[in-house]
Amino acid sequence: MSGYSLGIEKIDELIGEIRSGSNIMMIGPPMSGKDDIINTIIYNGIKDENSVIFVSTREPGERVLEWFKQNDQDTFDAHIGIVDCVTKTLGMVASDTEYIKRASSPVDLTGIGVKISQFFEEFLMKKNIPNTRLCINSLSTILMYSNIQTVFRFLHVFTGRVKSANALGIYVVEDEMHDPQTIATLKQLFDGMIEIKSNGDGFAMRIVGFTPKPTPWFNYEIDGMNIILQESE
Amino acid sequence: MIQTGITKLDDYLMGGIPDGKSLVYYSHPGVEGNVFGMQTLYHNLAEGKKCVFVASSSDPSMIKDMFKEFGWDLDAYDENLIVVDAYSGLVGATSNEKYVVENPESIDLLNESIEKVMEELDENSTIMFESLSTIMDLCGEKETIDAVKNWNLHGMLYEHVLIYNFTAWPYDSKTLDLIKHELFDAVITVGGIAERVIYGQYFGVLKTEWSDIELKSMLFRVLRPGGIRIYIPKIVVTGPYNAGKSTFVHALSTRAVSVDRIGTTVALDHGHVDHKGFSADIFGTPGQERFDPIIKMLSGEAMGIFLVVDSTNTKDFVRAKQMLEITKAYGLPLVVIANKQDQSGALKPEEIRSHFNIPENVQIMPTVADKGEGVFEAFEALVNKITEVV
CATH class of the missing domain: 3.40.50.300 (P-loop containing nucleotide triphosphate hydrolases)
Structure with a gap:
């Protein structure tokens, strides 16, 4: 069983391969480009012939697919499954498609769980793809509708499923939206973190938990599918 | 007595669910247990019975589409289907339903609506809770358990059948034990067969108060359209x-x-x-x-x-x-x-x-x-x- 890499060059070199079954929290301030970073990680997963299960709580499934189409049409017939928690919440009628399954709302954790499990089965058992990435963007939206204990229970189950499926789980959290206790509670579930902070005019990121000490902070710029890092002071 | 509408399950239940009784579909996370409650509701609507859908995680305007996915058309049953809207308040939406729980996080308000609907309904109606676990998440475990006891008593009094969908997230083990063994007259477990991932689903009768049949588990699949099929x-x-x-x-x-x-x-x-x-x-x-x-x-x-x-x-x-x-x-x-x-x-x-x-x-x-x-x-x-x- 091979591990995973994020597809962010310098960081991959520093932390090496991420062990299968790992769960990572990505936490950062609003508008720091987290969507682009998670999309890049997914994109690189698809390039590595991983399958990707993407739980979208902020954008309808079609919009998520659009991003991939715009950036690189070729990878589009990849094995991607989107759990769309938005469309039905907006009261729009839309049926499931090959790539998109829709949950009733971000409150409907039962439904979200069922759809994630269905994609896991499809990718691992039916299509025989050994490596899968589960990305939830974002836990913060789910936390707006359900309390921390509820979300903890949900994640407890699904971080466990990521482990037993030898997958990689990445969960996006908005910094500054939750109290420190909520973040501390969530952290117990994860093996590592991608931390993002604002740094003067821009933003910087580092990885915690996969090396004895956190990696240095890197200022970054996003250029399409590429995340370009520079070491910051 | 009502039927669940699920092949073989009614046989295992010795014909179905007697009036005034409660049944929970106790599902492990990630398996399609919610379809069981929906299929039971649809079956009873089709039998001409009055049914209540207690919406706690879906927009009531989406309910018909949820059923349509399985080929179950609710349009013909508008008169017999009543929705208790315990969802819209959560997302700040307005509701067109007659029974609305303004604040779904308040067990008292929910209790009030459920009691009211049970009193106003004809006898022998079917009341289906879309997600008891969501109610528990919003209102608290202990509070919800007390409310369920009250609803089941009311059900008995007015001879309604109460059906609950419940997802067994890792709640307090005492809560899960109560749900599995004490709170309900019948418990149907819905589980998954897993090796790395869930690749098969089964259901079984864990208990029924009105019969002493031996526990039996059946594999099933969910067809769209079609619903639950014994596999x-x-x-x-x-x-x-x-x-x-x-x-x-x-x-x-x-x-x-x-x-x-x-x-x-x-x-x-x-x-x-x-x-x-x-x-x-x-x-x-x-x-x-x-x-x-x-x-x-x-x-x-x-x-x-x-x-x-x-x-x-x-x-x-x-x-x-x-x-x-x-x-x-x-x-x-x-x-x-x-x-x-x-x-x-x-x-x-x-x-x-x-x-x-x-x-x-x-x-x-x-x-x-x-x-x-x-x-x-x-x-x-x-x-x-x-x-x-x-």
């Missing part, structure tokens, strides 16, 4: 050369393939059957002796056996018996197919029984497989045997 992953069709096994498999199946050479099966036949709430995969073996090792391989882990014989050819019966031994089918549910009944000299099933010395508890079904006659009756006989209450 039987392997039924083996065996029998001597030229008895009509492939013809039988093809006559039963909605889709089938055969690996054959010059008209005779050399490896296997495979077919898939969807019939009356059952979904089964059928494997036909070759009949010639030189393929006997394949028969052994094909029949591993079978849940039932069809033994096909040519009713006109008594010489074949010895070989048929030998094949039963190869499949190691003793003890498995077995139905003998007396095929080619339309041909002259065909022995009647009872004549075959005495020739073959078949015990009385094994059914012998007459068929004309190439005309499709009797094949589904035979299928029903075998699946009933496989799924019967012990």
